[in-house]
Amino acid sequence: MAATESASARNARHSRDDVAETALRILDEYGLPDLTMRRLAAALDVQPSALYWHFPNKQTLLAELADRIVARGRPEATDGLDWVQRTRDETAALRDALLAYRDGAEVVSSTFALGLGASAPLARLTAAVESGGFDAETSRRAATALLHFILGHVSHEQQRLQYDSLGVLADGATPDALDSDGEQTDSFAFGVTLLVEGLAHHRVTR
Amino acid sequence: MAATESASARNARHSRDDVAETALRILDEYGLPDLTMRRLAAALDVQPSALYWHFPNKQTLLAELADRIVARGRPEATDGLDWVQRTRDETAALRDALLAYRDGAEVVSSTFALGLGASAPLARLTAAVESGGFDAETSRRAATALLHFILGHVSHEQQRLQYDSLGVLADGATPDALDSDGEQTDSFAFGVTLLVEGLAHHRVTR
DNA sequence: ACCTGAACACCGTTCAAGT
């Protein structure tokens, strides 16, 4: 609870890295709506204006956070695997990375939509698909489809986590009793399967 | 340019419908970031507090806008078509509906994530898939995957439109020269194809 | 190299009171 202040330096002079790490902590503890420049400044014992020496604006800060969130989304081993397994591993690793920070998917998808940060996951997914022998254009499109599905699914998932914990879930948000954590994972895997099998079939019929 | 004021009533007394329609006009003309409660009130020649008689908060207003945007997303004829064509038609109609309003995809996806509005497109997509003989759970999951892809793709597309018109496109946002309008449509169709073919193949192997 | 102080131009929301 008091971690936000106690873990940060008491008397100014911060690096760009300090600022980003503190922002990530606020994001994870309080969520994206509470990650304001003023609140971040307070956590660093600094005036809001000081942040603008490190980052030109909030959007750039968020892009940096997106890059950091996504940086840990790498599968353990990729060599020796066929393209299907490689692609599955990449999607699972990315999902885990997004889930590791509160509102992680929203941060990444908002900066991805602007073409700012988070280009790493698209590159990794594209490479995984391309390893199956698909041409560059097809691979990029398939990777984009995978990425949109992942971001949409995990955003949805994290919003529900938040609203569940607040006890303010809207009517019909959880239509049946099957929506446990396991069901979420299966639902995620199912979407990935559709895209991957669609891609495999796409090659066969062409 | 002067349309925002001239088209709205000059002397107060508005209905909930007036408020929503004026909000849609501001959204379409100036975009989501400029759709503020204060600005909406000004366009209606009313104090900001007056809006809270019609809607309990901004989130509810946005959910109403999402429902209206999505309401026009219905294909011309659905009967006599096989499930593949029906599903394709639904996705195309939804895409068109989202593109009809500036930032339409963002409005819909933000309220969809909260489980608030925009349940109609999920229902329509689920029905289209279900017409192929898939069980309810499979259909709902496939429809969710389609919806995530559509919302992600169109959000991306609309952000680019906005940044293009501002001339502030980030480096690498348009990797090659192929990103014309036609390429966007093809890229959209490709993603839908992957999901639909994946679904068809999923039944065959089970 | 990094921060302060002070300001500018905004936000969403509440609530008593008016007609």
Next chain:
DNA sequence: ACCTGAACACCGTTCAAGT
């Protein structure tokens, strides 16, 4: 039934100046 007036508690960003 629908709106005003006034306030509360905030925002992101700029910029001259300090050390």
